[in-house]
Amino acid sequence: NISQANRMHREAFGTFYGCKCYKVYKHRDKACFPCIVRDTFRDGEIRDHEEVVTSQDGRPMNVMVTTAPIRNAEGAVEAVIEMSTDITQLRELQGKLSSVGMIISTISHDLKGLLNGMDGGIYLVNTGLKNEDQKRINTGWEMVLRNVDKIRSSVLDILYYARDREPEWAETATREIVGEVCETMAAKAANHNIEFEAKFENADGTFESDAGAVRSMLINLVDNAFDACRLDRSKDQHHVTVLARGFEDHVRLEISDDGIGMDQEARERAFTLFFTSKGSGGTGLGLFIANKIAQSHGGSIELQSEQGKGSRFTVTLPRRKVEASSTSLPASAPASAKDDHAGPSWSVESD
Secondary structure, three states: OEEEEOHHHHHHHOOOOOOOHHHHHHOOOOOOOOOHHHHHHHHOOOEEEEEEEEOOOOOEEEEEEEEEEEEOOOOOEEEEEEEEEEOHHHHHHOOHHHHHHHHHHHHHHHHHHHHHHHHHHHHHHHHHHHHOOHHHHHHHHHHHHHHHHHHHHHHHHHHHHHOOOOOOOEEEEHHHHHHHHHHHHHHHHHHOOEEEEEEEEOOOOEEEEOHHHHHHHHHHHHHHHHHHHHOOOOOOOEEEEEEEEEOOOEEEEEEEEOOOOOOHHHHHHOOOOOOOOOHHHOOOOHHHHHHHHHHHOOOEEEEEEEOOOEEEEEEEEEOOOOOOOOOOOOOOOOHHHHOOOOOOEEEEEOO
């Protein structure tokens, strides 16, 4: 229970006295485990821990947390002071090459599987040519093309994180690019018993974009929707829809699913690097890369989700080329996030 807090803490997190710290920091309904505040209450020891928390304006923050006991006259721990130093910019700047190495290691097994798939396709093509079996040749060639496209998508993901890649602008037909993505992902939907469809509303026009990047973004979002459905054991069949809408100055692409959905904490961290709710089944790259691509086009992705009811990702992209959105801190960011000398926020918590 938060009993006191300094100005930095109140501005950053909208602190209310008497609130549970996990509600203020992470918007959770249950206590964190492990809890270093609880541990300090128990043994009076000073502890340090790094956390990812969420500010009151929805901005993820990396913080270094230190807890220390406050003792009464008898020496008993009657409260704990928790000090949080915002190290978000440090984490964003730290170890680009190291992070790329982590990306490569996390997707290496996927690339290995794709290469094995290509080997299978090449074998079918070769044996088909030898036996003059056109059907076998066609099947093998389709396997090769499908795996080449997946490998290209994975490599582009790495490139988008490794460096700020300028889009290669060209006129892109909305119906065409959405149709290509849906055609690419149709087989996977069928394999997982997912009803998959594309819908169009005033979507006959074009918009300026890097078509390869937008395609990669949509595949990441659709793939995420499939995973959300695959992990949902409460239904026998699921539904994923891609809806393309055209407006005068922008296009809107909505990817909806009726899968597992997300709680508030997962929604707030969905676009952060290496965050995944899929355990070992996810790399934590797809949504991060998708969001970065949207921003590089001057657009955005909005997430609506509810646990057990599914999710909807709404991508908004301008029709005409604009400057990529700034990565600087918003004007509403708390002073502690803007001023390196502002010092840590702190709160005092009672047991």
